[in-house]
Amino acid sequence: MAQFDSINPARPDEVVGSFDASTPDDVDRAVRAATAAQREWARVPVPARAEIIAEVGAAMASRKEHLARLVSREAGKVLVEAAGDVQEAIDMASFVAGQGRSAWGDTVPSELGRKLCWTTRHPVGVVGMITPWNFPVAIPSWKIFPALLAGNGVVIKPSEHAPGCCQAFVHACVEAGVPEALLQVVHGFAEPAAAIASHPGVGAVSFTGSVPTGRAVATAAMASGPRLVSLELGGKNAMIVRPDADLDLVVDGAIFGAFGTAGQRCTSTSRLIVHPDVAGEVVERIVKRAGELRAGDPLEAGTDLGPVITPEAGDRIQKMVDLAVAEGATLATGGEHLEPEGCPGGTFFAPTVLTGVRPGHRIAREEVFGPVLCVLEVGDLDDAVDVVNGVEYGLSAAIYTRDITAALTAVEGIDTGIVYVNAPTIGAEIPLPFGGTKHTGNGFREAGTRGIEQFSQVKTVYVDYSGHLQRAQIDNRPPLGGEAT
Ligand code: UN1
Numbered sequence: 001m002a003q004f005d006s007i008n009p010a011r012p013d014e015v016v017g018s019f020d021a022s023t024p025d026d027v028d029r030a031v032r033a034a035t036a037a038q039r040e041w042a043r044v045p046v047p048a049r050a051e052i053i054a055e056v057g058a059a060m061a062s063r064k065e066h067l068a069r070l071v072s073r074e075a076g077k078v079l080v081e082a083a084g085d086v087q088e089a090i091d092m093a094s095f096v097a098g099q100g101r102s103a104w105g106d107t108v109p110s111e112l113g114r115k116l117c118w119t120t121r122h123p124v125g126v127v128g129m130i131t132p133w134n135f136p137v138a139i140p141s142w143k144i145f146p147a148l149l150a151g152n153g154v155v156i157k158p159s160e161h162a163p164g165c166c167q168a169f170v171h172a173c174v175e176a177g178v179p180e181a182l183l184q185v186v187h188g189f190a191e192p193a194a195a196i197a198s199h200p201g202v203g204a205v206s207f208t209g210s211v212p213t214g215r216a217v218a219t220a221a222m223a224s225g226p227r228l229v230s231l232e233l234g235g236k237n238a239m240i241v242r243p244d245a246d247l248d249l250v251v252d253g254a255i256f257g258a259f260g261t262a263g264q265r266c267t268s269t270s271r272l273i274v275h276p277d278v279a280g281e282v283v284e285r286i287v288k289r290a291g292e293l294r295a296g297d298p299l300e301a302g303t304d305l306g307p308v309i310t311p312e313a314g315d316r317i318q319k320m321v322d323l324a325v326a327e328g329a330t331l332a333t334g335g336e337h338l339e340p341e342g343c344p345g346g347t348f349f350a351p352t353v354l355t356g357v358r359p360g361h362r363i364a365r366e367e368v369f370g371p372v373l374c375v376l377e378v379g380d381l382d383d384a385v386d387v388v389n390g391v392e393y394g395l396s397a398a399i400y401t402r403d404i405t406a407a408l409t410a411v412e413g414i415d416t417g418i419v420y421v422n423a424p425t426i427g428a429e430i431p432l433p434f435g436g437t438k439h440t441g442n443g444f445r446e447a448g449t450r451g452i453e454q455f456s457q458v459k460t461v462y463v464d465y466s467g468h469l470q471r472a473q474i475d476n477r478p479p480l481g482g483e484a485t
Contacts (some may be wrong), residue, residue: 004188006163009068009307010297010346016074016166022186026070027155027195030093030184034126034153035201037181042123042151050100051300053145055176057093060137065453066166066277067137068187069299073131074162076306076346078298081261089141089169092430092447105458110477114466121456123151124203124228130217131158132209133309134264136165141445142434143455144169144204148178148454152203154186157196161309165189197221204228204455208266210367211439214352216440230444230454232435235368237425238388239272240402240410242381243278247483250400250424252286252308257398257424259293259351262306263371264313266440267396267426269420270368271357272375273384279377280320283355284289286373287333290351296340307346308370314347324363329354363390381406385413396425416443 002021008014064086071082085287104121127147130141158166174180186192197220205221214231221229241250257269274282298306308314321335334352357364380386389396398420399410407421417436428434433445444454
C-alpha cells in the first residue's frame with residue numbers, strides 16, 4: 001500500500017507521521033463497516049449517545065496540551081491558536097451533548113380533534129466527510145459530533161496535511177466509547193475523497209475546503225443519487241472602518257484577523273475597507289505592528305506567526321501579491337518570504353499590507369489564504385457595504401464604529417453568514433451557526449442548534465386516535481357550495 005508522510009511545515013525535515021494512502025476499495029470497506037455498525041448505533045437512545053460525546057470532550061480536555069502540540073506540529077499553528085482549535089472541539093462536545101437532552105423536533109396542535117402531530121429526526125445512515133488541515137480538530141468536531149448524535153456512522157478523510165490530528169481525534173472518540181467500526185478514517189489525497197463523495201452507500205456528504213474542490217465533490221455526490229451535500233467553502237472577508245471607530249481596537253482586530261493563523265482561516269480578514277479620514281493613521285499603525293510580529297517555530301512561546309502550509313501555498317501567495325502590485329496596488333509592508341531561525345526549509349510569508357487596492361483588482365476578489373491584507377479606501381457607508389458585498393463569497397464581515405446607526409445599517413446590508421461589530425472577522429463561537437452565503441456554501445450551517453440538519457432527515461409524524469377518517473383541510477371547514485369531497 002502506498003504511504004505518505006505528514007510533515008511539520010515549520011521544519012519540513014521533521015516527519016510527524018506516516019500514513020497509508022487509502023484506495024477506493026478501502027473506502028468501500030469503510031462504508032460497509034460503518035453501515036453495519038450504524039444499525040446498532042441508531043438503536044442507542046439519543047441521551048446515551050450524548051453521554052459518550054460528553055466523554056469524548058472530557059478525554060480531549062485531559063490531553064489538550066498533547067493534542068495542541070500535535071496541531072501545532074502538523075498544521076503550523078502557533079501553540080496558543082492550536083490550543084484554541086482543540087478547545088473549540090471540547091466546547092462542541094459539550095454543546096452537542098446538551099443537544100441530546102434538548103428539543104429534537106416540533107410538536108404542533110392538529111387542526112383536527114384527537115390527532116397528534118410532531119417532527120423528529122432520523123439518521124441518514126453513513127456520513128462521508130472531507131475536512132481541511134487548518135482546523136484539524138475543530139472542524140472534524142463540528143461534523144463528527146452532530147453526525148453521531150443524529151445516529152449516523154461516519155467515514156472521514158482528513159487533509160493529507162493533518163492526518164495525525166484526525167487520527168488522534170478518532171482515537172479519543174473510540175476510547176470514550178464510540179464503537180470503533182462506526183467511525184472510520186481513510187487517508188490520502190483526491191482519490192479517496194472522490195470515492196467517498198460518489199459512494200452510493202453514503203447518505204450525506206459534508207465538505208469544507210476550496211470552491212473548485214467543493215463543486216467537484218457536490219457534482220460527484222449528486223451524480224450517484226440525490227443526497228444531502230453540505231459545502232463550507234472560501235471567504236473574502238472584509239472589515240469596514242468608520243471615521244469614528246476606536247482605532248486601537250481596529251488595529252488589534254486587523255492584526256489578529258488578517259495575520260492570525262498566518263491568514264489561513266476561511267474567516268481571515270483579507271479586506272480593510274477604511275474611511276479616507278483615518279486610512280493614513282490606520283495603515284501606518286497596522287504596518288508598524290505587522291513588522292513587529294515574530295515569525296518562527298510555532299511551538300515556541302512568543303512566536304506570533306507560523307508558516308504557511310506548503311511551499312506551493314507560499315508560491316501562490318507570492319504570485320497573488322506580485323499580481324496586485326502589477327495591477328496598481330502598493331506594497332506597504334511584507335510581500336516576501338521569511339527565513340526565521342530554527343526553521344530550516346519552512347515556508348514563512350511576511351505579514352503583508354497592500355494599499356491603493358481597487359474593488360476590481362484580483363487581490364480584492366479572490367481568496368488568498370495567507371497573511372495578506374488589502375486596503376481599500378471608501379468614504380460612504382452604503383458604498384462600503386456594496387464593496388463588502390461585491391465579491392462571490394459571503395462568509396464573514398465586520399464593522400468598526402461607535403455609531404449604533406452605522407453599525408446596524410451595516411449589519412442589515414451586509415450579505416454574509418456572519419457579521420461582527422467591533423470585533424474581527426475570525427473567532428466564531430460554536431453555539432451559533434457557522435457558514436456563509438453565495439459561493440461560500442449551499443445554505444447549511446455548521447455548529448449551533450442547526451448543525452445537525454446536514455446529518456439528519458426530518459420525519460413528520462401524524463397520529464390519529466379518533467377512530468374514524470378525518471380529512472385535513474376539509475373536515476374543519478364549511479363546504480363551499482356543496483359537500484366537499
Ligand atoms: C475555518 O477557517 O474554516 O471563526 C474555520 C473562526 C473559527 C473557525 C474557522 N472559529 O475563525
